[in-house]
Amino acid sequence: MTPPSSRRRFLAGLASGAGAFALAGCDRLVQNADVDSVLRNTEKLTMRGQRALLPRQRLAREYAEADLSPDFRANGTQMPDSDEYAHLLEREFVDWRLQVDGLVQRPQSLSLAELKRFPSRTQITRHDCVEGWSAIGKWRGVPLAQVLDAAGLKPGARYVVLHCADELEKTLDGSGRYYESIDLLDAYHPQTILAYGMNGKDLPVPHGAPLRLRVERQLGYKHAKYLMRIEVVDAFGALFGGRGGYWEDRGYEWYAGI
Amino acid sequence: MAISNPSPVVTPPAARRQLIRRHSATVRITHWLNVVCLSFLLLSGLQIFNAHPRLYWGQYGADADQAFIAISTKQSGNALQGFFQIGPLSIQTTGFLGVSDEGGSATARAFPAWLTIPSYHDLGAGRHWHFFFAWLLVLNGLIYLTYGVWRGHFRRDLLPSGGQLTPRHLWQEVLDHARLRFARGEAARRYNALQKLSYLVVVFGLLPLMVLTGLTMSPGLDTAFHFLPDLFGGRPSARTLHFISAFLLVLFVVVHVVMVIASGLWNNLRSMLSGRYAITDEGTAR
Numbered sequence: 001m002t003p004p005s006s007r008r009r010f011l012a013g014l015a016s017g018a019g020a021f022a023l024a025g026c027d028r029l030v031q032n033a034d035v036d037s038v039l040r041n042t043e044k045l046t047m048r049g050q051r052a053l054l055p056r057q058r059l060a061r062e063y064a065e066a067d068l069s070p071d072f073r074a075n076g077t078q079m080p081d082s083d084e085y086a087h088l089l090e091r092e093f094v095d096w097r098l099q100v101d102g103l104v105q106r107p108q109s110l111s112l113a114e115l116k117r118f119p120s121r122t123q124i125t126r127h128d129c130v131e132g133w134s135a136i137g138k139w140r141g142v143p144l145a146q147v148l149d150a151a152g153l154k155p156g157a158r159y160v161v162l163h164c165a166d167e168l169e170k171t172l173d174g175s176g177r178y179y180e181s182i183d184l185l186d187a188y189h190p191q192t193i194l195a196y197g198m199n200g201k202d203l204p205v206p207h208g209a210p211l212r213l214r215v216e217r218q219l220g221y222k223h224a225k226y227l228m229r230i231e232v233v234d235a236f237g238a239l240f241g242g243r244g245g246y247w248e249d250r251g252y253e254w255y256a257g258i
Numbered sequence: 259m260a261i262s263n264p265s266p267v268v269t270p271p272a273a274r275r276q277l278i279r280r281h282s283a284t285v286r287i288t289h290w291l292n293v294v295c296l297s298f299l300l301l302s303g304l305q306i307f308n309a310h311p312r313l314y315w316g317q318y319g320a321d322a323d324q325a326f327i328a329i330s331t332k333q334s335g336n337a338l339q340g341f342f343q344i345g346p347l348s349i350q351t352t353g354f355l356g357v358s359d360e361g362g363s364a365t366a367r368a369f370p371a372w373l374t375i376p377s378y379h380d381l382g383a384g385r386h387w388h389f390f391f392a393w394l395l396v397l398n399g400l401i402y403l404t405y406g407v408w409r410g411h412f413r414r415d416l417l418p419s420g421g422q423l424t425p426r427h428l429w430q431e432v433l434d435h436a437r438l439r440f441a442r443g444e445a446a447r448r449y450n451a452l453q454k455l456s457y458l459v460v461v462f463g464l465l466p467l468m469v470l471t472g473l474t475m476s477p478g479l480d481t482a483f484h485f486l487p488d489l490f491g492g493r494p495s496a497r498t499l500h501f502i503s504a505f506l507l508v509l510f511v512v513v514h515v516v517m518v519i520a521s522g523l524w525n526n527l528r529s530m531l532s533g534r535y536a537i538t539d540e541g542t543a544r
Contacts, residue, residue, distance in 0.1 A: 016333055023372055023377045024373050026301075026376060026377065027376045027377055030375065030376040030383050031376075036383075036386065038390075039387060040386060041391075042386070042389045042393050043386075043389070045393060046389060046393075048477040050476070050479060050482065052300070052438070052479060053479070053482040053483075054478060054482045055371065058481055058482065059481070060477065060480070060481040061480060061487070062523075063317065067318070069318045069319055069320065069322075069323070070322065070323075071322035072320075073320040073321055073322065073324070077348065094529045101428070115510040126317065126318065126473070126477070126480075126493065128477045128493060129310070129320075130309070130381065130385075131309040131310040131381065132306065132307070132309060132310040132320050133310050133312070133319055133320035133321070133494075134317075134319055134477075134492075134493050135313075135318050136317060136318045137322050157516070158326050189540050203271045212537075216477070216481070217477050217478050218477060218478065219477060219479045223341075224450025247382075250382065251380065251381075251383060251386075252381075252382045252385070253385070253386075257476055257477060257478025257479070258389065258472075258475070258476035258477075258478060258479070
């Protein structure tokens with residue numbers, strides 16, 4: 001008869017073997033392209049569901065000054081690592097211009113001073129990171145709708161692509177540059193602003209100086225920082241990895257409402 | 259043929275074994291779909307949790323804020339140490355929480371590789387799996403709830419009768435459970451009160467709480483329904499409750515499975531697969 005200790009060891013071995021098999025099986029399933037495309041359908045379901053429940057112009061909750069996070073966590077790039085950005089920062093962004101082009105009637109090149117001459121909007125909102133943390137901050141900026149109206153959309157315009165100054169992943173071909181895209185429904189939402197101010201001051205560098213996007217009904221990675229260029233397009237499939245954003249190209253959902 | 263609950267009854271003449279129909283097809287199918295959904299939701303949920311293994315209470319919560327529950331990793335000399343912290347209490351959990359083996363080396367990660375889908379760090383994949391099974395869980399749950407109300411399943415099978423709720427009876431059931439003494443004969447036709455109450459807590463308490471706290475973490479749905487975060491005291495609080503109720507569900511499953519085994523594994527399994535449950539009428543008046 002087998003002594004209990006070796007039987008226990010045998011059973012433990014069996015259990016860990018089964019566990020390892022299940023693990024390997026799960027990982028293989030995760031990496032299977034067909035399985036992935038089935039799972040990804042839920043993103044469309046989620047987006048349709050949320051859009052059906054959300055009246056177009058409904059505002060995200062706004063908070064009071066007393067609710068502000070004492071220390072708003074800066075995430076992703078904290079300081080873009082390029083000579084171009086270093087020069088812009090050194091001269092306090094007087095040489096910085098926001099390019100607005102693509103499917104627009106009148107391409108724009110806007111300085112920070114010019115952006116600040118548009119009517120501004122200030123909002124205290126909650127920033128929800130995909131990782132799970134939340135922070136409340138006060139943002140001041142120009143509604144994206146006004147900038148788009150100044151440029152005038154051409155027929156066929158469907159998405160607004162935000163090109164950034166920072167490379168989150170260092171690559172030779174530039175594919176590690178941060179970018180994001182939103183559709184016109186979000187672009188024209190009253191709380192979608194190009195923010196140049198945070199918590200009563202100029203937007204700090206770790207939070208995306210001189211200009212970042214706020215698109216309040218979606219997760220943090222959609223809120224592109226260090227904006228350089230706004231490109232209006234009919235489709236984003238030809239850009240970078242083809243999924244409409246830096247993190248989207250690395251597996252996150254394009255619709256980040258959940 | 260398996261005979262459950264073999265008992266040392268001295269007068270067997272009247273002992274009669276019969277198969278009764280215990281679970282309807284809807285209950286059986288939704289039960290097993292739930293098993294699949296909850297398994298994937300738990301393991302992909304732990305993957306998501308690992309991206310930020312800190313839980314807060316309030317309207318905001320990030321690294322600079324006080325965490326209510328946290329799993330952390332500290333460097334101690336050349337070695338990594340893992341800690342689980344709840345309130346002021348902190349215990350070392352190296353090997354399981356905070357630090358565990360991944361691909362042969364000690365790695366800083368909150369929950370270990372064997373508890374997450376996928377086993378390696380991939381928040382995006384974890385989210386795809388989580389939301390897929392979250393949708394399935396909700397659809398499955400709606401079918402079950404509709405059926406339960408429509409066909410009287412809740413009223414007939416889960417609502418405790420008046421007599422079952424007296425303190426005396428409940429105490430007797432607690433004692434019976436502690437001694438692993440289970441109902442036989444006619445009494446085994448219905449659930450006991452502790453069973454009914456725990457199923458009710460899961461069906462109408464924990465699972466709806468999971469779904470609602472999950473939805474509260476969505477900035478989109480918080481915009482559609484401003485009351486959602488208020489219901490739980492903020493998005494970080496909802497995330498904390500999501501974690502705690504998941505833990506309570508795991509606790510329920512553990513007790514559930516232990517009870518299933520203790521009260522006759524094969525008989526219980528068969529009743530949840532084919533619907534038929536064997537009861538032995540011992541011929542004694544009950």
